[in-house]
Amino acid sequence: xxxxxxxxxxxxxxxxxxxxxxxxxxxxxxxxxHDSVGAETRxxxxxxxxxxxxxxxxxxxSLITQRTNxxxxxxxxxxxxxxxxxxxxxxxxxxxxxxxxxxxxxxxDAAELAVAIRTMRGRVDGLLVMSPHVDAALLDxxxxxxxxxxxxxxxLEDARHSTLTIDSYRGARAMVSHLVGRGHRRIAHVAGPxxxxxxxxxxxxxxxxxxxxxxxxxxxxxxxxxxxxxxxxAGRLLAAQPDRPxxxxxxxxxIAVGCMVAFREAGLRxxxxxxxxxxxxxPLASLVSPALTTVRVQIADLGQSALEQLLLSIESPTRSRxxxxxxxxxxxxxxxxxxxxxxxxxxxxQAARLP
Amino acid sequence: xxxxxxxxxxxxxxxxxxxxxxxxxxxxxxxxxHDSVGAETRxxxxxxxxxxxxxxxxxxxSLITQRTNxxxxxxxxxxxxxxxxxxxxxxxxxxxxxxxxxxxxxxxDAAELAVAIRTMRGRVDGLLVMSPHVDAALLDxxxxxxxxxxxxxxxLEDARHSTLTIDSYRGARAMVSHLVGRGHRRIAHVAGPxxxxxxxxxxxxxxxxxxxxxxxxxxxxxxxxxxxxxxxxAGRLLAAQPDRPxxxxxxxxxIAVGCMVAFREAGLRxxxxxxxxxxxxxPLASLVSPALTTVRVQIADLGQSALEQLLLSIESPTRSRxxxxxxxxxxxxxxxxxxxxxxxxxxxxQAARLP
DNA sequence: CGTCATCAAGAAAACGTTTACTCAGAGCGG
DNA sequence: CCGCTCTGAGTAAACGTTTTCTTGATGACG
Numbered sequence: 001x002x003x004x005x006x007x008x009x010x011x012x013x014x015x016x017x018x019x020x021x022x023x024x025x026x027x028x029x030x031x032x033x034h035d036s037v038g039a040e041t042r043x044x045x046x047x048x049x050x051x052x053x054x055x056x057x058x059x060x061x062s063l064i065t066q067r068t069n070x071x072x073x074x075x076x077x078x079x080x081x082x083x084x085x086x087x088x089x090x091x092x093x094x095x096x097x098x099x100x101x102x103x104x105x106x107x108x109d110a111a112e113l114a115v116a117i118r119t120m121r122g123r124v125d126g127l128l129v130m131s132p133h134v135d136a137a138l139l140d141x142x143x144x145x146x147x148x149x150x151x152x153x154x155x156l157e158d159a160r161h162s163t164l165t166i167d168s169y170r171g172a173r174a175m176v177s178h179l180v181g182r183g184h185r186r187i188a189h190v191a192g193p194x195x196x197x198x199x200x201x202x203x204x205x206x207x208x209x210x211x212x213x214x215x216x217x218x219x220x221x222x223x224x225x226x227x228x229x230x231x232x233x234a235g236r237l238l239a240a241q242p243d244r245p246x247x248x249x250x251x252x253x254x255i256a257v258g259c260m261v262a263f264r265e266a267g268l269r270x271x272x273x274x275x276x277x278x279x280x281x282x283p284l285a286s287l288v289s290p291a292l293t294t295v296r297v298q299i300a301d302l303g304q305s306a307l308e309q310l311l312l313s314i315e316s317p318t319r320s321r322x323x324x325x326x327x328x329x330x331x332x333x334x335x336x337x338x339x340x341x342x343x344x345x346x347x348x349x350q351a352a353r354l355p
Numbered sequence: 356x357x358x359x360x361x362x363x364x365x366x367x368x369x370x371x372x373x374x375x376x377x378x379x380x381x382x383x384x385x386x387x388x389h390d391s392v393g394a395e396t397r398x399x400x401x402x403x404x405x406x407x408x409x410x411x412x413x414x415x416x417s418l419i420t421q422r423t424n425x426x427x428x429x430x431x432x433x434x435x436x437x438x439x440x441x442x443x444x445x446x447x448x449x450x451x452x453x454x455x456x457x458x459x460x461x462x463x464d465a466a467e468l469a470v471a472i473r474t475m476r477g478r479v480d481g482l483l484v485m486s487p488h489v490d491a492a493l494l495d496x497x498x499x500x501x502x503x504x505x506x507x508x509x510x511l512e513d514a515r516h517s518t519l520t521i522d523s524y525r526g527a528r529a530m531v532s533h534l535v536g537r538g539h540r541r542i543a544h545v546a547g548p549x550x551x552x553x554x555x556x557x558x559x560x561x562x563x564x565x566x567x568x569x570x571x572x573x574x575x576x577x578x579x580x581x582x583x584x585x586x587x588x589a590g591r592l593l594a595a596q597p598d599r600p601x602x603x604x605x606x607x608x609x610i611a612v613g614c615m616v617a618f619r620e621a622g623l624r625x626x627x628x629x630x631x632x633x634x635x636x637x638p639l640a641s642l643v644s645p646a647l648t649t650v651r652v653q654i655a656d657l658g659q660s661a662l663e664q665l666l667l668s669i670e671s672p673t674r675s676r677x678x679x680x681x682x683x684x685x686x687x688x689x690x691x692x693x694x695x696x697x698x699x700x701x702x703x704x705q706a707a708r709l710p
Numbered sequence: 711c712g713t714c715a716t717c718a719a720g721a722a723a724a725c726g727t728t729t730a731c732t733c734a735g736a737g738c739g740g
Numbered sequence: 741c742c743g744c745t746c747t748g749a750g751t752a753a754a755c756g757t758t759t760t761c762t763t764g765a766t767g768a769c770g
Contacts, residue, residue: 010476010501012756023720028758038718055497057477059414059423060756064725068414069474070457078446084439087458091433095461100474102425103456105446119424119455121365122412122726123478144365144410228642257642264644284639287583287612367726378750383728393748415726419755477756714769721762732751738744 011052020048031056063122071310072102072124074116076131080254081282082299086152089303090128097311107131114142121147126310128152132197136160148313150306155197162313163324164306168198168279171295171329172205175249175277178293178331180213182338184247184275188220190234190259192251196226202251202279220245224255231258238274239266246274247337253278253285253294260288260336271338281332290335297329366407375403386411418477426665427457427479429471431486436637437654441507444658445483452666462486465493472497481665483507487552491515503668505661510552517668518679519661523553523634526650526684527560530604530632533648533686535568537693539602539630543575545589545614547606554581557606557634575600579610586613593629594621601629602692608633608640608649615643615691626693636687645690652684 013031017024022041029037030045048054062068073090075083087103094101102124107113110133120127121144130152139161143149151163179187189206192199203221210219222237224230231250238245239262250256256278263270270276270290278285281296305325313320333339368386372379377396384392385400403409417423428445430438442458449456457479462468465488472494475482482498485507494516498504506518534542544561547554558576565574577592579585586605593599594617605611611633618625625631625645633640636651660680668675688694 014756024757025721025759026719029719032758034759036716036718041719053496053498055473055476057418057756058474059418059477060725061477061758062725063412063414063418063727063756064758066725070478078439078443081436081439084433084436084442087439087442088433091458091460098461100471101458103442103446103458106450106453116455118410119413121410122414122416123425141408142410144408146365261642284642287639288642289644369726379727380729380751381749384749387728389729391746391748396749412726415755416728417755418726418757419728421755712770715767717764717766719763719765721760723760724758726755728754730751730753733749734747736745736747738746740742740744 010057011054012057013054015052016045016048016054019052020044068123068125069098070100070102070124071307072104072120072127074107074113074120074127074129074131075103075105076107076133078105081284082280085282085299086130086303089300090307091303092300093304093307093311107133109133110135110138114138117142126150126314128306128310130154132195146317148310148317150310150313152302152306153198157324160322162309162322164302164309165324165326166198166297166302167326167328168201169205169208171279171297171331172202172249173209174329174331175279175295176206176209177213178333179247179249179275179277179337180209182275184337185214185217186220186243186245187214187217187247187249188222188238188245190222190224190231190248190250190255192255193225194223199226199251206249224251226252226254228254228258228261231255232262233258235259235262236266239263239268244274247277248274249277249279251279253280253282253292256292256294256336257284257288260290260292271336275337277337285332286334293334293337293339294332295329296332298327302327365412366409367412368409370407371400371403371409374407375399423478423480424453425455425457425479426662427459427475427482429462429468429475429482429484429486430458430460431462431488433460436639437635440637440654441485441658444655445662446658447655448659448662448666462488464488465490469493469497476502481505481669483661483665485509487550501672503665503672505665505668507657507661508553512679515677517664517677519657519664520679520681521553521652521657522681522683523556524560524563525681526634526652526686527557527604528564529684529686530634530650531561531564532568533688534602534604534630534632534692535564537630540569540572541575541598541600542569542572542602542604543577543593543600545577545579545586545603545605545610547610548580549578551581554606561604579606581607581609583609583613583616586610587617588613590614590617591621594618594623599629602632603629604632604634606634608635608637608647611647611649611691612639612643615645615647626691630692632692640687641689648689648692648694649687650684651687653682657682 013024013027017027026037026041027045030042104116107116113131113133126148128150134154136158149161151161153165191203207219222234224234248259250259256276260270260276263274268274278292278294281294285292285294368379368382372382381396382400385397459471462471468486468488481503483505489509491513504516506516508520546558562574577589579589603614605614611631615625615631623629633647633649636649640647640649
């Protein structure tokens with residue numbers, strides 16, 4: 001039975017106990033600063049810990065304590081500034097609360113999402129899920145029922161899970177209303193992917209606001225897919241048009257930048273010949289020239305609130321009812337829609353601290 | 356003994372076994388598609404699994420299998436495009452190998468890093484660490500000895516751990532050499548934070564290449580800290596100087612952008628009056644106008660290679676010796692250093708005057 | 711001197727799995 | 741009908757912790 005110290009493996013609490021000639025219970029008590037352990041014993045244990053480089057096995061610990069101090073984060077993708085901002089916001093809270101994040105972006109479809117959710121079971125205290133694929137049935141089937149979860153910008157709207165969304169619809173209306181207020185009349189929209197929920201909402205906001213502010217003007221919608229390239233192509237189309245619009249509202253900032261490139265190539269001046277507006281306020285937006293007017297989605301805030309909400313339900317699973325909140329984004333006016341004086345340039349946040 | 360089904364808690368393998376009236380061993384065999392389990396039993400088990408929404412507890416599973424399929428990622432920070440690119444590269448591989456990432460950015464100093472490393476014990480199969488604070492002693496003390504680890508861009512260079520770095524020194528030399536080749540003579544450098552390793556290496560590369568290519572010319576170094584603001588300030592200083600340099604090599608792209616803003620404000624044309632070059636090739640670099648000449652650090656590749664290397668040592672802990680590799684970055688020539696003909700766009704120059 | 715609280719420390723159960731071992735019965739050739 | 745293999749399924753140990761009980765010792769108090 002006497003266990004030989006194994007070659008490459010790691011020291012466990014038993015090894016420490018044997019070396020210090022105490023029971024594993026005492027080692028555990030020392031490690032967790034528990035009451036009633038004699039000074040001399042404590043010293044012996046600590047010495048053993050040091051000499052063996054003992055580090056407790058968090059997995060085993062959380063098996064019994066039923067607490068992992070990890071939250072799972074499920075994202076559809078990791079490209080672009082949107083997600084890095086989101087993660088940054090989540091991380092800020094995690095850091096504060098000494099939590100770690102278990103990240104998974106492995107889900108292009110519902111099946112993959114299901115797998116990802118399942119493998120998180122037993123590793124996390126709660127889940128932050130952002131995915132176009134969530135639906136109630138999928139959650140029911142794969143989610144151990146008691147696991148707290150917060151949905152981010154997800155289509156699902158039932159009363160069982162907390163949901164945080166960005167009110168793309170109202171943001172889009174606000175932007176169109178702003179453009180109209182500045183005197184623009186022919187306002188085109190470059191849309192995002194048809195299947196994307198936010199893209200749909202932004203398009204709907206564009207249509208509705210236009211219909212209500214300028215009932216005479218027909219909307220013009222060009223297809224796009226949130227990429228710079230699709231923006232560039234749309235921009236070329238618009239520039240070549242005989243009755244060119246005097247403003248373009250793009251479904252996101254990246255598209256807007258693409259448009260601007262196309263306009264410059266065509267010799268159009270932004271905003272004098274044509275105004276451009278985007279959506280998201282990614283860091284890039286304030287750095288291009290002319291600086292981009294856009295709708296600020298406080299992405300980092302979204303992540304932050306989401307995690308905070310999740311922690312609430314983790315801490316009192318019973319008391320907290322599911323919450324649904326929609327963050328209303330705000331219009332950020334910059335040069336690209338024709339502000340007379342460029343505002344003072346200042347990057348909104350500290351830029352890269354490392355190379 | 357008879358366990359009552361507890362209210363909010365989750366179904367365990369025991370509950371399934373009881374419901375299907377088999378032993379837990381059989382349930383386990385069914386879940387893992389093991390051999391020799393009768394068709395009828397399998398069906399009973401699956402039915403129970405479905406009706407209880409049973410999802411195996413990954414934590415418990417990896418306790419016994421000694422495999423977590425998770426790798427830990429320790430970063431100093433999460434700001435900026437550098438890290439989002441890095442994570443993207445890491446994630447690409449993780450996705451492919453069906454791994455999850457346990458992310459922690461909670462370490463501003465060595466003590467916090469130590470805590471982060473310790474809490475990962477037992478939760479991960481290996482560690483990817485990027486931190487200015489790693490040193491051999493810290494690793495020894497807090498790292499369960501057998502845990503595979505790959506260091507990213509870290510000062511530590513011992514023979515015990517694999518290390519991947521970016522060869523900032525050679526990148527900087529290449530850029531200075533390029534500028535000299537284009538005919539620039541008075542080349543200034545805006546440095547990064549003094550304590551940052553990459554900043555130091557870039558500065559050293561600048562000095563060395565200048566000394567060897569243009570032994571007559573005195574180097575001029577301005578302080579900076581990788582922020583746009585510091586670049587802006589340095590740019591103002593340079594623009595006001597009586598014997599203004601004809602080129603600026605900035606320690607990173609964000610600084611370079613700051614410089615360009617200052618130059619535009621001062622009425623200087625880039626690149627005609629003064630050339631600008633950066634370092635990193637963040638996505639922004641190709642979008643500003645004039646597009647920024649820079650040194651391309653394939654950040655995503657760095658993350659990718661690092662994880663691949665880590666997986667190698669996880670899979671054959673004995674056979675694989677620690678590897679040290681330095682990725683040599685390459686100069687990317689764009690308009691800001693005075694290429695005669697911008698790749699496609701003629702009107703770019705016009706845009707430069709706008710703000 | 712007996713009772714009782716107090717304290718330090720050990721024994722053992724529990725967390726939810728996987729897996730080596732065991733075992734009963736079936737099929738079957740000799 | 742005896743031993744043999746083969747199959748399906750159960751038993752129990754193990755993974756590394758925490759924590760509840762238990763116990764033995766020590767001394768205080770009546």
